[in-house]
Amino acid sequence: MNLAPRPDQATDDACRTPAGPTALGAEEAQQKALVFKALADPNRLRLLSIVKADASGETCVCDLTAPLDLGQPTVSHHLKILVEAGLLRREKRGTWAYYSLVPSALDDAAGILGDL
Amino acid sequence: MNLAPRPDQATDDACRTPAGPTALGAEEAQQKALVFKALADPNRLRLLSIVKADASGETCVCDLTAPLDLGQPTVSHHLKILVEAGLLRREKRGTWAYYSLVPSALDDAAGILGDL
DNA sequence: TGCTCATATTGATGACAGTCAATATCGAGG
DNA sequence: CCTCGATATTGACTGTCATCAATATGAGCA
Numbered sequence: 001m002n003l004a005p006r007p008d009q010a011t012d013d014a015c016r017t018p019a020g021p022t023a024l025g026a027e028e029a030q031q032k033a034l035v036f037k038a039l040a041d042p043n044r045l046r047l048l049s050i051v052k053a054d055a056s057g058e059t060c061v062c063d064l065t066a067p068l069d070l071g072q073p074t075v076s077h078h079l080k081i082l083v084e085a086g087l088l089r090r091e092k093r094g095t096w097a098y099y100s101l102v103p104s105a106l107d108d109a110a111g112i113l114g115d116l
Numbered sequence: 117m118n119l120a121p122r123p124d125q126a127t128d129d130a131c132r133t134p135a136g137p138t139a140l141g142a143e144e145a146q147q148k149a150l151v152f153k154a155l156a157d158p159n160r161l162r163l164l165s166i167v168k169a170d171a172s173g174e175t176c177v178c179d180l181t182a183p184l185d186l187g188q189p190t191v192s193h194h195l196k197i198l199v200e201a202g203l204l205r206r207e208k209r210g211t212w213a214y215y216s217l218v219p220s221a222l223d224d225a226a227g228i229l230g231d232l
Numbered sequence: 233t234g235c236t237c238a239t240a241t242t243g244a245t246g247a248c249a250g251t252c253a254a255t256a257t258c259g260a261g262g
Numbered sequence: 263c264c265t266c267g268a269t270a271t272t273g274a275c276t277g278t279c280a281t282c283a284a285t286a287t288g289a290g291c292a
Contacts, residue, residue: 022165022169023162023165023166023169023183024161024162024165024166026158026162026185029158029159029161029162029165030158032158032161033155033156033157033158033160033161036152036155036156036161037156037249039149039152039155039156039229040149040152040153040155040156041149041249041250042142042145042146042148042149043145043250045140045145045148045149045152045232046139046140046142046145048232049138049139049140049145049232050139050140052232053138053139060268061268061269062268062269067139069142070250070251070252071251071252071253072268072269072270073251073252073253073254073269073270073271073272074250074251074252075269076269076270076271077250077251077270077271078250080270080271081249092258092259092269094259094260094268095258095259095260095267095268095269096259096268096269097268097269097270106229106230106232107229107230109226109229110226110227110229110230111226113155113222113223113225113226114222114223114226116161116164116165116168116222157279157280159280176238177238177239178238178239186280186281186282187281187282187283188238188239188240189239189240189241189242189281189282189283189284190280190281190282192239192240192241193240193241193280193281194280196240196241208239208289210238210289210290211237211238211239211288211289211290212238212239212289213238213239213240
């Protein structure tokens with residue numbers, strides 16, 4: 001690859017950086033992609049938004065099922081993914097389950113983009 | 117849903133916020149999820165990382181194919197997705213194609229998380 | 233013109249994700 | 263204990279995604 005000189009640039013190795021020492025490794029990339037996988041669904045973004053907007057800081061599942069146009073098992077599934085991604089925290093009190101934002105988890109995700 | 121009193125909370129409507137006026141609508145959510153869909157793949161994160169780390173600010177495709185362990189068509193495909201998500205910019209000079217970060221695109225994505 | 237090289241597009245394939253219906257679990261109350 | 267109501271789990275289905283091999287495009291050059 002790339003043995004001939006290029007039209008518009010110097011022919012030295014400046015452009016041929018193999019994988020810059022500062023670039024992301026394969027494992028780190030896979031790790032970091034997990035958070036964005038969790039954020040890559042509109043319904044999950046709405047769930048996060050609702051939980052964040054809730055004044056009490058804790059939102060019951062029954063209040064998350066209605067606004068989204070989804071069945072209860074599906075909402076439960078999305079919530080599980082958000083918990084596993086470290087974005088939400090689940091606390092069960094009696095029959096009800098309350099979800100709350102993990103403090104600074106969203107900021108951490110934003111931070112990933114800052115120092116890619 | 118939710119007609120009986122709850123164990124630990126007041127019975128008034130404070131918790132029953134149907135979809136808080138501040139919560140994300142369906143269309144906005146779908147829109148915002150697009151960026152994260154683009155970020156939700158480890159190889160695309162690595163591509164962004166390499167382009168960002170490149171001193172020249174412009175990276176040729178031939179330098180992006182090697183570090184990732186992927187075929188050239190696959191890399192081209194990922195680059196297209198990143199361009200369509202508004203994260204990368206493509207400039208073709210002669211036979212070569214150079215990709216560069218769209219200024220502040222990553223910050224904008226991070227901003228979405230800030231004011232979910 | 234015709235060849236070569238860099239990149240993009242197409243088509244096919246296997247893996248994964250979102251959704252639902254049905255069912256399981258588990259606490260609360262009678 | 264037995265039922266009810268809230269949430270979680272399972273299984274199946276469907277659509278989307280990542281990847282590759284093959285091919286197309288299109289610029290540079292002899």
